[in-house]
Amino acid sequence: MAPTLQRIQTVVRQWFDPNEMDEGGHQPDYRFSLANERTFLAWIRTGLALIGGGLAIAAFVSPLRLPYLREGTSIALLVLGAAIALRAVDHWARCERAMRVGAPLPRSRFPAFLALTIAAGAIILAVLILTSGLS
Amino acid sequence: MTTEHDAGLAAERTRLSWRRTSLTATGVLAIGVFRLLLPHPSGPTVAGVVLFALCWLGLVIAAQRRISSLSTAGPRTAGRIPLILALLVTAGAAASLLVLG
Numbered sequence: 001m002a003p004t005l006q007r008i009q010t011v012v013r014q015w016f017d018p019n020e021m022d023e024g025g026h027q028p029d030y031r032f033s034l035a036n037e038r039t040f041l042a043w044i045r046t047g048l049a050l051i052g053g054g055l056a057i058a059a060f061v062s063p064l065r066l067p068y069l070r071e072g073t074s075i076a077l078l079v080l081g082a083a084i085a086l087r088a089v090d091h092w093a094r095c096e097r098a099m100r101v102g103a104p105l106p107r108s109r110f111p112a113f114l115a116l117t118i119a120a121g122a123i124i125l126a127v128l129i130l131t132s133g134l135s
Numbered sequence: 136m137t138t139e140h141d142a143g144l145a146a147e148r149t150r151l152s153w154r155r156t157s158l159t160a161t162g163v164l165a166i167g168v169f170r171l172l173l174p175h176p177s178g179p180t181v182a183g184v185v186l187f188a189l190c191w192l193g194l195v196i197a198a199q200r201r202i203s204s205l206s207t208a209g210p211r212t213a214g215r216i217p218l219i220l221a222l223l224v225t226a227g228a229a230a231s232l233l234v235l236g
Contacts, residue, residue: 015218031145033212038152040217044224045159051228052163055187058234059170059180074235078228085224089217096212 014093025100036095043088051081066132073125080117146205153198153205156220163227164191167234183233190227194220 054077057070064070087110094106167184170176176184201216 017214030212031143034145034149037213037217038149041149041152041156044220045156047224047228048156048159048163051224051231052159052166054228055163055231055234056166058183058231059166071235075232078231082225082228085221085228089221092217 011090011093014097015089025097025102028096028099032099033096036092036099039095040088040092043091044085047081047084047088049081050077050084054078054081064132066128069128069132076121080114084114150202150205153202157195157198160191160194160227164188167231170234177236179233179236183230183236186230186233187227190223190230193223194227197223 054074057074057077061070061074091106091108091110097103098105164187167187170180171184197216197219201213204211
């Protein structure tokens, strides 16, 4: 249990400032740091776009014939948007650290997971709407 | 100018990326504000939009600070700003849940 807690602590501290974390390693070429920052921002905008979708459903879609479809879709988009933002800062910190110590950049399954989730969500939504009739 | 210190356009591109992010957040805020312009917004809806606006304000201030720090010679890494940004976006998502109510 203790090592798990320690690992969580390390990860969270890394979020705060990956560059303060590592006494070893060296400052990477800052152009790479800035590229990493832009990637982080692109993920943040992706998250914001999903939150915008969730907010638009919450704000403008009147209750649908299928119970909870409106609420469910909105909540799913908002949760996904928040998850993307939190994952973005984690990935940014990991990349920053990897560049500092000269390790390979972290691999991630998250893009694949996100793509499949959004595709599946869209298909399910389309089926639900078509089978229930537009309300 | 030596190649070693040639900043290229990296800082400029990063500044623009922060601006795009601010703009995106502003667009999302506009969705909430439009809802308030419709008749009879509920209490939770108003509260949600107000809270979202506060998150938006924090995001824009953070972006502005980062943009000005990127404008100085010898740009530094972003430090805690990415964490703050991610937390503000998460809080914005939570505030948006209220808009459903």
